[in-house]
Amino acid sequence: MLLQGNEAVVKGALRAGCRFFAGYPITPATEISEILSVKLPALGGTFIQMEDEIASMGAVIGASLAGVKAMTATSGPGFSLMQENLGFAVIAEVPCVVVNVMRGGPSTGLPTYPAQGDVMQARWGTHGDHPVIVLSASTVRECYLLTVKAFNLSERFRNPVILLLDEVVAHMREKVALPTEDEIQIVDRMKPKVPPEWYIPYEDTPSGVPAMANFGEGYRYHVTGLTHDVRGFPTGRPDEIGPFISRLFRKISQNMSEIHIGEFYETEDADVVIIAYGCVARSAKRAARDLREKGMKVGLLKMNTLWPFMRSAVERVLETARMLVVPEMNMGQISREVKRVNQGKASVIAVNKIDGTVITPEEITRRIMEEA
Amino acid sequence: MAEITKLIHKYLRHDKKFPHVWCPGCGIGIMLGALIRAIDRTGLEKDEVVLVSGIGCSGRLPVYVDFNTLHTTHGRALTFATGVKLAKPALKVIVVMGDGDAVAIGGNHFIHAARRNIDITAIILNNGIYGMTGGQYSPTTPYGMKSTTTSYANIEHAFKISELAVTAGASFVARGTVYHAHQLDSLMEKAFRKQGFSVVEVIAHCHTQYGKLNRMGGPVSMLEWQRDHALPVEKAAQMTAESLADKFLTGVLTDRQLPVYQDEYDRIRKRASEAEGR
Numbered sequence: 125m126l127l128q129g130n131e132a133v134v135k136g137a138l139r140a141g142c143r144f145f146a147g148y149p150i151t152p153a154t155e156i157s158e159i160l161s162v163k164l165p166a167l168g169g170t171f172i173q174m175e176d177e178i179a180s181m182g183a184v185i186g187a188s189l190a191g192v193k194a195m196t197a198t199s200g201p202g203f204s205l206m207q208e209n210l211g212f213a214v215i216a217e218v219p220c221v222v223v224n225v226m227r228g229g230p231s232t233g234l235p236t237y238p239a240q241g242d243v244m245q246a247r248w249g250t251h252g253d254h255p256v257i258v259l260s261a262s263t264v265r266e267c268y269l270l271t272v273k274a275f276n277l278s279e280r281f282r283n284p285v286i287l288l289l290d291e292v293v294a295h296m297r298e299k300v301a302l303p304t305e306d307e308i309q310i311v312d313r314m315k316p317k318v319p320p321e322w323y324i325p326y327e328d329t330p331s332g333v334p335a336m337a338n339f340g341e342g343y344r345y346h347v348t349g350l351t352h353d354v355r356g357f358p359t360g361r362p363d364e365i366g367p368f369i370s371r372l373f374r375k376i377s378q379n380m381s382e383i384h385i386g387e388f389y390e391t392e393d394a395d396v397v398i399i400a401y402g403c404v405a406r407s408a409k410r411a412a413r414d415l416r417e418k419g420m421k422v423g424l425l426k427m428n429t430l431w432p433f434m435r436s437a438v439e440r441v442l443e444t445a446r447m448l449v450v451p452e453m454n455m456g457q458i459s460r461e462v463k464r465v466n467q468g469k470a471s472v473i474a475v476n477k478i479d480g481t482v483i484t485p486e487e488i489t490r491r492i493m494e495e496a
Numbered sequence: 497m498a499e500i501t502k503l504i505h506k507y508l509r510h511d512k513k514f515p516h517v518w519c520p521g522c523g524i525g526i527m528l529g530a531l532i533r534a535i536d537r538t539g540l541e542k543d544e545v546v547l548v549s550g551i552g553c554s555g556r557l558p559v560y561v562d563f564n565t566l567h568t569t570h571g572r573a574l575t576f577a578t579g580v581k582l583a584k585p586a587l588k589v590i591v592v593m594g595d596g597d598a599v600a601i602g603g604n605h606f607i608h609a610a611r612r613n614i615d616i617t618a619i620i621l622n623n624g625i626y627g628m629t630g631g632q633y634s635p636t637t638p639y640g641m642k643s644t645t646t647s648y649a650n651i652e653h654a655f656k657i658s659e660l661a662v663t664a665g666a667s668f669v670a671r672g673t674v675y676h677a678h679q680l681d682s683l684m685e686k687a688f689r690k691q692g693f694s695v696v697e698v699i700a701h702c703h704t705q706y707g708k709l710n711r712m713g714g715p716v717s718m719l720e721w722q723r724d725h726a727l728p729v730e731k732a733a734q735m736t737a738e739s740l741a742d743k744f745l746t747g748v749l750t751d752r753q754l755p756v757y758q759d760e761y762d763r764i765r766k767r768a769s770e771a772e773g774r
Contacts, residue, residue, distance in 0.1 A: 190584040
C-alpha cells in the first residue's frame with residue numbers, strides 16, 4: 125500500500141485504540157487532523173478543532189482522564205504552546221500522545237521545510253525536572269509502528285509520549301506492508317483492582333506506575349498539577365515531595381529496555397559509526413553502505429528513541445568505533461548527548477545543516493572521508 | 497441533624513485535612529455551599545460529577561469536594577473540561593474559575609466554549625482581583641480602583657463577564673452574589689439542569705486584597721456593598737440608564753434553546769459512519 129507518513133500516523137493511532145483527537149491547524153501536521161476528522165466520528169470517537177494548541181493539549185488530557193486514548197498533532201510553534209499542559213500530563217501522570225512534525229525554526233521559521241530542531245524542546249520544553257519519552261520515525265512504516273508504540277508506552281508508564289517526525293518523513297509516500305492485526309500488541313493502562321475505598325491513586329508501587337482509575341467509574345479522586353501526596357492531595361512536605369518526584373523518574377529509568385528502540389546496521393566491526401534519526405537516518409544508511417563498498421568499516425546506529433537517551437546503545441558501538449558521526453538538521457542537539465556518553469573515547473563529528481534542506485548521503489560520506 | 501451538616505457529611509472530603517486555604521470571611525465558602533446545595537437538589541450522583549478548576553483561590557475549591565475532581569492549569573480549566581465531556585458525555589462537568597482565570601488568561605477558551613455551546617457549567621467567582629498572588633488588578637477590576645499593580649489608579653476598563661458569555665453564545669447565563677446566597681443556590685441549580693453551555697457569575701468580595709487597598713472595609717461592609725449595588729434584571733428593565741450606572745444586574749440574563757455541541761456531534765458521527773461504511 126502506498127502511504128504518506130502522516131496517514132500512517134493516523135492508521136497507527138486508530139489501531140492503538142485512539143478515539144479522541146484535539147488539535148489546531150498547522151503545517152506540516154495538518155493531514156493528521158484532516159483524516160482523523162473523517163475517521164474518528166465514524167468509529168464513535170471524537171475529533172475537535174480547538175481554539176489553539178494550549179486548548180488542544182488540555183482537551184487531550186481531559187479525554188484521557190475520562191478513559192479514552194487521546195492524541196494531538198502539531199509542529200514547532202504549536203508544540204511550544206503545548207508545553208504548559210504537557211507538564212501537567214507528566215505530574216498528573218496522564219497517558220497521551222503528542223505528534224510534532226518538525227519544521228524549520230525558530231518562531232514561524234520554515235513552515236514547509238524539514239528540520240530536527242525540536243529534539244531538546246521535546247526533552248526540556250516544559251518547566252521543571254521531569255521524565256519524558258520521545259520517539260522518532262524515519263520511514264512511513266515506522267510512523268505506523270511508533271505511533272502504536274507511543275500509545276502503548278504512554279498507557280504503560282502513565283506519561284505523555286512525544287513522537288517527533290520531520291516534514292520529509294511526514295509528507296513522504298512509501299510503499300509499505302503494515303503488520304497484520306495479531307502482529308501488533310496493544311497495551312492499556314492498568315486499572316485498580318481494589319474497591320474505591322482502598323484505592324490510592326498515586327501509590328508508590330515497586331513498578332513506579334500506579335493503577336489508574338478513569339473518571340466516572342466509581343473511584344472519585346483528586347487530580348492536580350500541584351505536587352501531591354499518594355492520595356492526590358497537594359503537599360508541601362519534603363518527605364512526600366522527594367519520593368513522588370523520584371518515582372516519576374524511576375518508572376522510566378528502571379524500564380529503559382522497554383523504551384529504547386533502534387537499529388544497529390553493520391556496527392559489529394565498525395571503525396566509524398553514524399548515529400542518526402528521522403529522515404537523516406535514511407541518508408546515513410546509504411552513506412554507510414556506500415562507504416562499505418569502498419572498503420571502509422562503517423555502520424549505522426539508528427535511534428528511534430531519542431529520550432530517555434540510548435546511552436547503552438552508544439556504549440555498545442563505542443566498543444569498536446574510533447569515530448562517531450552525528451548528522452542532524454540542527455546545530456547539534458543529539459551530538460551533545462553522544463559526546464556526553466563518549467567521554468573522549470572516540471572522536472565525535474557533528475554534521476549539521478540548518479538551511480531547510482535534507483542532509484544527503486554524499487554530504488555524510490564526504491565528511492567521513494575528510495575526517496578518516 | 498441540620499440540613500447543612502448532612503450536606504457537609506455527604507459532599508465534603510473527610511480525608512482531606514481542613515482548614516481550607518481561604519481567608520476568614522472569604523466569599524468562596526458561600527459559593528461552595530451554594531454549589532453543594534444545588535447539586536443535591538439536582539439528584540446527581542457523586543460519581544457522575546466532574547468538578548474542574550483552574551488556578552487561583554477559586555482553583556482550590558474542588559479538592560475539598562467528594563467528586564471526580566480536576567485542578568488544572570491557569571486559565572485552561574475549560575479545555576480539560578471539554579475533553580472530559582466529549583470523551584464521556586454522561587458525566588456532569590462543572591468548572592469553577594476566578595475572574596483572572598476565566599477572562600484574562602483563559603478568555604479565549606471561555607468565549608470558544610460558549611460559542612460551541614458545549615454542555616458544561618462554568619461558575620466564575622468574580623472578586624475583581626488576583627487574590628492568591630497578592631492583589632494585582634484583573635480584567636474585572638473597576639476603572640479607577642487600586643491594586644498592587646495599579647497603585648495610582650486602574651486605567652483599564654472592566655469586562656462584564658455575563659454579558660460577554662451571552663454575546664459569545666452560551667445557552668444560559670446568570671449573575672448572583674455571595675450576599676444573595678439563596679438566590680445563588682437556585683441560579684446554580686438552573687445552570688446544572690440546563691443543556692448547553694451555562695454560566696453563573698458570582699460577584700464576591702476579596703477584603704484581604706481589593707477591600708483593603710480600596711478602603712472598602714471588612715467582609716461585612718463588602719457584602720453590604722453587594723446588597724446595595726445588585727439589581728434584579730427584571731427591575732432594571734423599567735429603569736433609566738442613569739440610575740443603572742453604578743449597579744450590576746443579577747438573576748437570569750439569558751435562558752435560551754440553542755443547538756448543543758454533543759447533539760450536533762452525534763449527528764456527525766451518524767453521517768460519518770454511514771459515509772465510511774459505504
